[in-house]
Amino acid sequence: MPQERTSPLRAVPGATPKERAALGKAARKRAPRSSHEVYEPPADRQDPLAILEAQSAARVQELVPIRYGRMTESPFRFYRGAAAVMASDLSGTPDSGIRAQLCGDAHLLNFRLLASPERHLLFDINDFDETLPGPWEWDVKRLAASLVIAGRANGFSDKERAHIVRATVRSYRESMIRFAGMRNLEVWYTQTDEGRLKALAADRLASRGRKRMARATAKARTRDSTQAFDKLTEVVGGRLRIAADPPLIVPVADLLPEGAERSATEKQFRTLLRRYGRSLPSDRRSLLADFRPVDMARKVVGVGSVGTRCWIILLLGRDGADPLVLQAKEADSSVLAPHAGASAYRNQGERVVAGQRLMQAAGDIFLGWERVEGFDGKRRDFYVRQLRDWKGIAEPEQMVPRGMAAFGELCGMTLARAHARSGDRIAIAAYLGHGKVFDRALQTFAERYADQNERDHRALVDAVATGRLRAAGAGTK
Structure with missing residues (x-):
């Protein structure tokens, strides 16, 4: 099985913590911390709509207008769907040369509550469609910009937004x-569980926020x-099916x-389930193996993912009251790949699963991958997980x-832990230092970048108005 290089900076075998810290401080010469404030779109900046259209060309065409419809709704919804646009823009910004496994789409809504296999409620990163090794700064910048965009939508003042971003980055x-001062296993076992969430809420939130x-x-x-079973299924002609x-x-x-x-299609998906099981x-x-497939349906998910091939599969266990609902989602190349390098994994589903397992403190017990042939005869990569798990x-x-500042702090801490599991946490910490320059x-x-996102959103709205792109409304997740 191919292996990603998860710690590129630690290419010097046996480097001591002091040597790793020295490498981090030396990286300030390559990219001074203050240089990260820079964002100036170059004269030859790629047309953001052309980037979106290139993505859409490989998707289910009848669903593409839904994607554009959702992205026109607001600058924040545009941002959620424009990870490829920002990846292109970030590739021209300063970076320290220190790499880690990236989420690739670390906006604030991709941090959420989820269940551990031990049935503990955790807070962690959730979406890894774009995961790939790359400059750690890219994830932090995408998170920071998302908070500004969300803050503007709420009418927060310049001062309020500044406090939110500084709190998050700090x-x-x-x-x-x-994390740099912890032992390796201590970092690996660190997680934000419900008890930690309650403690943070008590310290950071007013009574209303805690409630x-x-x-x-x-x-x-x-x-x-x-x-999901109760919401998504119905009985038709005595047969249970997805509504x-x-x-x-x-x-x-x-x-x-x-x-x-x-x-033939149903047989393909039974084969997918059987073969995907080998990745578990x-x-x-x-x-x-104790569950049997009953029905499956195509499902539209998210904003940026609309148009990718996504299936939900209903399975039953001991009886009709023992459901399992899986989601098989198409995995294409990461939007980071043109700028950070191609994945070492030949199967893009495996890329997603490997990145998720590396970055999350605890993962879905049914997380796996497979390659399957579609209606059109083309073979595509998928990753599989539970549709919902707390x-x-x-x-x-x-x-x-x-409240947004407190949430941003939680996201910042979670992202740091995810990066510390793969990148050189000692070098990154030394690069950042104890001052507020990077913040x-x-x-x-x-x-x-929020200004740039607003311009790009307006360009999409105008493209729909002039007929260059077709948009359709169909609900928003």
Whole structure:
């Protein structure tokens, strides 16, 4: 099995902590910390709409207008769908030369509540479609800019947004310094569980914010396969099936007429399940074998992912009240690949799974990958996970400045821990240092990039208005 190089900076065998810290400080000459405030679009900047169109060309064409429709709704929704645009822009910004495994799309809504295999509620990064080794700064910059964009949508003042970004970046920096002093296993076992969340809320949030967080954690526990089963299924002609909600959810029976083609497709997905099981540890493979597939449907997900091939698969265990709902999502090359280098994994689904396992403190027990042939005869890579497993997502539009700052601190700490598991945490910490130079630089960068994002969003709205691109409304997740 091919292996990603997870710690490129540690290319010097046996480097001591002192030597690794020296490498981090030396990186300040390559990219002074204050230089990270820079964002000036070059004269030859690639047309952001051309980047989106190139992505759309490989997607399900009937769903592409939904993607554009969702992205036109607001600058923040545009940002969620424009990871490829920002990856291109970040490739021209300063970086320290220190690499780590990146999320690749570290905006604030990709940090959320989820369940550990031991059924503990954790806070962690959730989306790894774009994961790849690259400059650690890129993730921090995407997170910082997302907070400014969300803050502007809420009408926060310049001063309030500045405080939010500085608090977030300070949290990343101070957390990385803390991780630099830990033993390797201590870093690996670090996680933010419910107890830690409550402690942070008590320290950072007012009574109203603490109550909202308590409701969010309670709600997250209800979002599992049983809840998905109750919401997504119906009985038709005495047969349990996934309920249609076109174009967002379309069962395979509605996509293909009954006959040889549908039978072949259903067989392909049974094969996918069996073969994907080989990517799981043996105990989880045994558990998967105790479920039988019942139905499947195409599902529209997210904003940036709209148009990629995504299937939900309903399985049953001991009886009709023992459901498992899996999501098989197409995995293409990371948007970072043209700028950070191609993945060492031949299967893009494996790339996603490997990155997720490396960055998350605890992962979905059914997380795996496979390659399957589609309706059109083309072979595509997929990764598979549970559709829902205690997932709780933030609602930034409900946040006050104090609450968003606290959430940003939590995200910064979580991102630092994820980077510390793969990159050279000692070198990154030494590069950042104890001063506020990097914090202030990213505050400036985030505002400048939010300006660019607003211009790009306006360009998309204008392109739809003039007929260059077609947009359609179909709900927003």
